[in-house]
Amino acid sequence: MARQERAIETRKRLLVGAAEVFDERGYAAASINEIQERSGVTKGAMYFHFASKEEIAKGVMTAQTEVPVEVRSPSASPMQQAIDLTHELARRLRTDVLFRASIRLTVERGTFQTNDSDMYDWWLRAFSRELARAQGAGELRKELAPEDVAASVVGSFTGIQMLSHVTSAHRDLHDRLTNWWEQILPGIATPEALGTLLPAGSPGLGLSGGA
Amino acid sequence: MARQERAIETRKRLLVGAAEVFDERGYAAASINEIQERSGVTKGAMYFHFASKEEIAKGVMTAQTEVPVEVRSPSASPMQQAIDLTHELARRLRTDVLFRASIRLTVERGTFQTNDSDMYDWWLRAFSRELARAQGAGELRKELAPEDVAASVVGSFTGIQMLSHVTSAHRDLHDRLTNWWEQILPGIATPEALGTLLPAGSPGLGLSGGA
Numbered sequence: 001m002a003r004q005e006r007a008i009e010t011r012k013r014l015l016v017g018a019a020e021v022f023d024e025r026g027y028a029a030a031s032i033n034e035i036q037e038r039s040g041v042t043k044g045a046m047y048f049h050f051a052s053k054e055e056i057a058k059g060v061m062t063a064q065t066e067v068p069v070e071v072r073s074p075s076a077s078p079m080q081q082a083i084d085l086t087h088e089l090a091r092r093l094r095t096d097v098l099f100r101a102s103i104r105l106t107v108e109r110g111t112f113q114t115n116d117s118d119m120y121d122w123w124l125r126a127f128s129r130e131l132a133r134a135q136g137a138g139e140l141r142k143e144l145a146p147e148d149v150a151a152s153v154v155g156s157f158t159g160i161q162m163l164s165h166v167t168s169a170h171r172d173l174h175d176r177l178t179n180w181w182e183q184i185l186p187g188i189a190t191p192e193a194l195g196t197l198l199p200a201g202s203p204g205l206g207l208s209g210g211a
Numbered sequence: 212m213a214r215q216e217r218a219i220e221t222r223k224r225l226l227v228g229a230a231e232v233f234d235e236r237g238y239a240a241a242s243i244n245e246i247q248e249r250s251g252v253t254k255g256a257m258y259f260h261f262a263s264k265e266e267i268a269k270g271v272m273t274a275q276t277e278v279p280v281e282v283r284s285p286s287a288s289p290m291q292q293a294i295d296l297t298h299e300l301a302r303r304l305r306t307d308v309l310f311r312a313s314i315r316l317t318v319e320r321g322t323f324q325t326n327d328s329d330m331y332d333w334w335l336r337a338f339s340r341e342l343a344r345a346q347g348a349g350e351l352r353k354e355l356a357p358e359d360v361a362a363s364v365v366g367s368f369t370g371i372q373m374l375s376h377v378t379s380a381h382r383d384l385h386d387r388l389t390n391w392w393e394q395i396l397p398g399i400a401t402p403e404a405l406g407t408l409l410p411a412g413s414p415g416l417g418l419s420g421g422a
Contacts (some may be wrong), residue, residue, distance in 0.1 A: 151387055
C-alpha cells in the first residue's frame with residue numbers, strides 16, 4: 001500500500017473504533033486509550049491524525065451529514081421521499097456504527113459540542129424543505145406549516161429510534177417507524193395523497209430486510 | 212430543626228444539586244466533588260446519605276416514577292387523560308430539575324443503569340393501560356393495538372422534548388406537543404371522539420402558562 005492509502009485506512013480504523021466506543025459509552029465516558037486499543041493503531045498514528053478526543057468526535061459527527069438527503073427514492077412524490085428518508089436513516093442506524101455514534105453524540109447534550117442544536121437544525125431544515133415541496137405537490141395539508149410537521153418528524157424519529165435501540169437494539173425500528181407513519185399520515189396528508197403513500201417506505205429500497 | 216428534619220433537608224439539597232449537575236453534563240461527566248459543592252453540604256454529610264455517585268443518581272431517578280400517572284385531569288375521557296399526562300410531564304420538565312435530570316439519565320444509554328429499558332418499559336406500560344381504556348371507551352380506533360400507539364407516544368414524547376430542550380430550553384415544548392397531538396389524533400382517534408379531544412390539554416390544568 002502506498003503511504004497515502006495507509007493513512008486513509010488508519011484514519012478510517014480510528015473513526016470506526018472511536019464510533020464503537022462512543023456508541024457504547026457516550027462521549028464523556030469514552031477514553032482515548034480505549035479508542036486507540038479498539039482501533040488497533042499505535043498511539044503515534046492516532047496523534048498524527050487527531051490531536052484530542054474532541055477532534056475524533058468531530059470526525060465521527062461528520063458521518064451524519066454524509067447521508068444523502070435526497071435519498072435514492074424510486075418515488076416522484078416528495079412526501080414519499082420524506083418517508084423513505086426516515087427509513088434510510090433507520091437502516092443506517094442498524095448497520096453503520098459511525099452513523100449510530102454520530103447520532104448518540106448529537107442527542108447527549110453539553111458533552112463536547114459548543115452548539116448542541118446545530119445537527120437538529122440541519123435535519124429540521126432538510127425535512128422542512130422536503131415537506132414544503134410535498135405541500136406544493138398537494139400532498140401535505142395546506143393548513144399545516146411544513147416547519148411544524150418537520151419538528152414532529154425529527155423529534156419523533158429521534159425518540160422512536162432511542163426507544164427501539166434500548167428495547168430491541170434497533171431490530172424493531174422499521175416496524176415502529178412504519179406504525180408511526182400509519183398513525184400520523186391521516187392527520188398531515190391530503191385525502192388525495194393518503195391512499196398513494198406507503199408508510200413502510202417504497203419497495204426496492206431494501207429497507208425492511210434488517211441488517 | 213430536629214435532627215431528622217435536618218437530615219431530610221440535607222438529602223433533598225444533595226438530590227437537587229446532583230440533578231442540576233446531571234442535567235447540565237450527564238452522568239459520566241458529573242463529578243462527585245461538583246455535586247457536593249453545588250449542594251453546599253459537607254463531604255461528611257454527603258457520604259452519610261449516599262455512598263457513591265451511582266447511589267445519588269438512583270435517588271434522582273426515583274423522581275421520575277413519583278409523577279402520578281393518573282394525572283388530576285378534569286376530564287373523564289381516558290384518551291384526554293393520556294394527552295393531559297404528556298402535558299403534565301412537559302410542565303414538570305420545564306419546572307422541576309429533579310425530573311429533568313432523571314429523564315436525561317434515562318435517555319443516556321449505558322452510563323450507570325444496569326438495564327436501560329426499565330424506565331421506558333414503565334412508561335410504555337402506563338400509556339398502554341391508558342390507551343386500552345381509551346379503546347374500551349370507543350376513543351382509540353379498534354384496528355390499532357394500544358401497545359403500538361403507546362410506543363409512538365413514548366418515543367415521540369422523548370424525542371420532541373429533547374429537540375425542544377436543545378432548541379428552546381423547553382420553552383416551546385407545550386406548543387410542539389400540541390402540534391404533534393393535532394397531527395396524530397386524526398389517525399388514532401375514532402371519528403366520534405376526535406371532535407371532543409383537546410390536543411393542548413384540558414383547561415384548568417394550568418399547563419400552558421410556562422414555568
